[in-house]
Amino acid sequence: MSMRSSTRFRSAFTGAAVCSALALGTVLAGPGAAVASTETGRNSTAASAQAACSVYWKTGVDYAGLTAGYSWAWNVVIRQGDTGDRVREIQCLAIYHGYSLTVDGQFGPATKNAVTAFQRARGIGADGIVGPSTWRQLRK
Incomplete structure (x- = not known):
């Protein structure tokens, strides 16, 4: 894997992880959360x-x-x-x-x-x- 491909993969993976974490935080907070x-x-x-x-x-x-x-x-x-x-x-x-x-x-x-x-x-x-x-x- 080239350096450029590795960087693109890492960026895509990090972005997906952040989106997942935000979605999970919303689900865990539940209704009525401040x-x-x-x-x-x-x-x-x-x-x-x-x-x-x-x-x-x-x-x-x-x-x-x-x-x-x-x-x-x-x-x-x-x-x-x-x-x-x-x-x-x-x-x-x-x-x-x-x-x-x-x-x-x-x-x-x-x-x-x-x-x-x-x-x-x-x-x-x-x-x-x-x-x-x-x-x-x-x-x-």
């Missing part, structure tokens, strides 16, 4: 894809709990103004526990309000900041 936009926001003409926010049980080396697959954080402090996968994890877990949020990775006022309400409902310090005790409760 949806997160993966649009970068840098360019208004950028294509966006929809990703499922599906929560499942995970067993780690030292502990087990719920996760959405964005982060396995337990002791990291996350607060309003933070961004990224840990925030997406919080948003997905809050949705799993019945709170209405958009999964965008931005810890804004809506996420803070949901976290504060969750903390009140669980009887832990209601400050809107996700620290170790809030992580533990989110992962139950």
